[in-house]
Amino acid sequence: MAASKPIERLTLSTLVAERLRGDILAGTYLPGQQLHEVELALALGVSRGPLREAMQRLVQEGLLTSIPHRGVFVVDLSEDDLRDVFFVRASLEEAAVRRIVSGGTRSATAKLLHGIADRMDKAMRAGDSAVGGDLDFAFHRTLVDGAGSARLSRTYATVQAETRLCLHRLMGGYRRRADLALEHVRLADLIASAPLDAVLEELHRHFGDPAATLRRSLKDSDGAAEDTTR
Amino acid sequence: MAASKPIERLTLSTLVAERLRGDILAGTYLPGQQLHEVELALALGVSRGPLREAMQRLVQEGLLTSIPHRGVFVVDLSEDDLRDVFFVRASLEEAAVRRIVSGGTRSATAKLLHGIADRMDKAMRAGDSAVGGDLDFAFHRTLVDGAGSARLSRTYATVQAETRLCLHRLMGGYRRRADLALEHVRLADLIASAPLDAVLEELHRHFGDPAATLRRSLKDSDGAAEDTTR
DNA sequence: GATTGTCGGATTGTCAACAATCCGACAAGT
DNA sequence: ACTTGTCGGATTGTTGACAATCCGACAATC
Numbered sequence: 001m002a003a004s005k006p007i008e009r010l011t012l013s014t015l016v017a018e019r020l021r022g023d024i025l026a027g028t029y030l031p032g033q034q035l036h037e038v039e040l041a042l043a044l045g046v047s048r049g050p051l052r053e054a055m056q057r058l059v060q061e062g063l064l065t066s067i068p069h070r071g072v073f074v075v076d077l078s079e080d081d082l083r084d085v086f087f088v089r090a091s092l093e094e095a096a097v098r099r100i101v102s103g104g105t106r107s108a109t110a111k112l113l114h115g116i117a118d119r120m121d122k123a124m125r126a127g128d129s130a131v132g133g134d135l136d137f138a139f140h141r142t143l144v145d146g147a148g149s150a151r152l153s154r155t156y157a158t159v160q161a162e163t164r165l166c167l168h169r170l171m172g173g174y175r176r177r178a179d180l181a182l183e184h185v186r187l188a189d190l191i192a193s194a195p196l197d198a199v200l201e202e203l204h205r206h207f208g209d210p211a212a213t214l215r216r217s218l219k220d221s222d223g224a225a226e227d228t229t230r
Numbered sequence: 231m232a233a234s235k236p237i238e239r240l241t242l243s244t245l246v247a248e249r250l251r252g253d254i255l256a257g258t259y260l261p262g263q264q265l266h267e268v269e270l271a272l273a274l275g276v277s278r279g280p281l282r283e284a285m286q287r288l289v290q291e292g293l294l295t296s297i298p299h300r301g302v303f304v305v306d307l308s309e310d311d312l313r314d315v316f317f318v319r320a321s322l323e324e325a326a327v328r329r330i331v332s333g334g335t336r337s338a339t340a341k342l343l344h345g346i347a348d349r350m351d352k353a354m355r356a357g358d359s360a361v362g363g364d365l366d367f368a369f370h371r372t373l374v375d376g377a378g379s380a381r382l383s384r385t386y387a388t389v390q391a392e393t394r395l396c397l398h399r400l401m402g403g404y405r406r407r408a409d410l411a412l413e414h415v416r417l418a419d420l421i422a423s424a425p426l427d428a429v430l431e432e433l434h435r436h437f438g439d440p441a442a443t444l445r446r447s448l449k450d451s452d453g454a455a456e457d458t459t460r
Numbered sequence: 461g462a463t464t465g466t467c468g469g470a471t472t473g474t475c476a477a478c479a480a481t482c483c484g485a486c487a488a489g490t
Numbered sequence: 491a492c493t494t495g496t497c498g499g500a501t502t503g504t505t506g507a508c509a510a511t512c513c514g515a516c517a518a519t520c
Contacts, residue, residue: 009298009481011503013286037472047505049279052473056243056283060290062381068239069472069511087329088381095321151292151318151392155385162381239511241473267502277475282503299481299502 012046016054019044024063024074025161027168031076035064061158063165077166085162090207092156093140094200096147101196109146110192113139117188121181132181137164139184143191242276246284249274254293254304255391257398261306265294291388293395307392307399315392320437322386323370324430326377331426339376340422343369347418351411362411367394369414373421 023029035055041048055072058064066072077085100109120135137160144156183206190199253259265285271278285302288294296302307315330339350365367390374386413436420429 011298013503014298036470038470048472049282049504049506052279053283053286053503056286057290060287068241068244070513071472084379084381087379088325088385091321091325091328091382095318095325098321099317149314149317151314151389152321155318159381243473266500268500278502279474279476283473300483301502 011050013050013053013057016044016046016050017057020054020058021061021063021161024058025164029074031074031165031168033074034071035074036071062162075162075165077162081162082166085159085166086207089140089156089159089163090203092152092159093144093203096144096149096152096156097191097199097203098196099147099149100143100191101199103148105146105148107192109143110188112142112146113188113191114185116142117181117184120184124181136180136184139187143187241280243280243283243287246274246276246280247287250284250288251291251293251391254288255394259304261304261395261399263304264301265304266301292392305392305395307396311392312396315389315396316437319370319386319389319393320433322382322389323374323433326374326379326382326386327421327429327433328426329377329379330373330421331429333378335376335378337422339373340418342372342376343418343421344415346372347411347414350414354411366410366414369417373417 020035029035037048037051037055041051044051055064055066059066059072063075064072065075075081100106116135116139120132120139123129123131123135141153141156141160145153147153187199187202187206190202250265259265267278267281267285271281274281285294285296289296289302293305294302295305305311330336346365346369350362350369353359353361353365371383371386371390375383377383417429417432417436420432424432
């Protein structure tokens, strides 16, 4: 007999949090939009208690903001927020890279990253930006997971969620760029065997300058296939 | 007339979260201890709803862990947890140092840090380890705050809280070491004007090896004035 | 016209009651 | 003796009702 995992129990508040997180990240709600408890509880078929608990979680994750006695609102991220998100994301990814390159997970991580980069290349060639975008996120998440630090990964998840919000809010979504997948392949190559400095340099190049990316994005609002970093 | 700040509204759940956080960090509850909702709500004079919301927050902060239908427990941190906490803390502090040294907050941050280090020195000379310990935490928090990143500071706060838990759980509290305050003075000096590499090197030295620190702490359980890092 | 005061409606915050879950103790069956 | 089934008690999870808060609209006053 195969060994089994314990059955995972999920409270209603957990399920509600997951649903809301997905909807927020999918852009279902406008930035700054208020989530009305009574209306939302009715729509989800739950009472307000678990909904409040769920929203509390998302407030902690940075996706919602709560004003006592006024309500809970979807965050409205500014250009400064974008800069901050990118700064923290970059810091976390760098920390992960430092650990991966100096530790025992280097080749395993590179292998996973190569897998994702290849699938991302295929998706891009097939013109499927949505899948490509998801794989882009997965690439970076896998990179951070490669450090083997639960807390680093958990922190990264929240910041990555905010990145998605920034994409919707400030940049009009994930955009395809011709060589984006190849950049990821290159990163995976470097992570496999390059010196730390070379990896970090490429990572920096890969991120670019968030503000400049934003400005280009706003100028090219009719979609000139310009880069949007993840 | 002086300009006034808006009056801050606090929900009961916020107040409960703050109280619980303080009590947990003060070691009021044993590692792994269950917090019983009915009993605790009675003791705090609130209903279970706000208490549940508060506990949800602390679960997100990593101080509590929730098992559906079983209850909420104070986290029981292992040696691996200690390593992880220290790794993430160090990563965040490094990221802060990189930004401070390359940005415009260098001298202001160093000034604040010097102030704290001096007060810490005085407290240590006066034999007041508790104040010294609090100042030690404040030093590092101020260092991270100097990066001017709200998200970095917020993340650091949660990891620092876990550090305090580790101290209680695994190391028997904050211990005084003769030259600890001077180490902080030295760090503040380096942050004021040294090259990045020198600052980072001293920061690494300052942290030491968490596992070795733990082992020394367990061996010296009768208190040989050995270092406990923050 | 500007300022102050009042009120009602919408919404959030809290509470207490009931439902659901889980675990341990005990009984029954093999 | 070991395994399976049942039940009760303790606790958590959810619900709906009531309390509290806030804001905007409107009236009254200067």
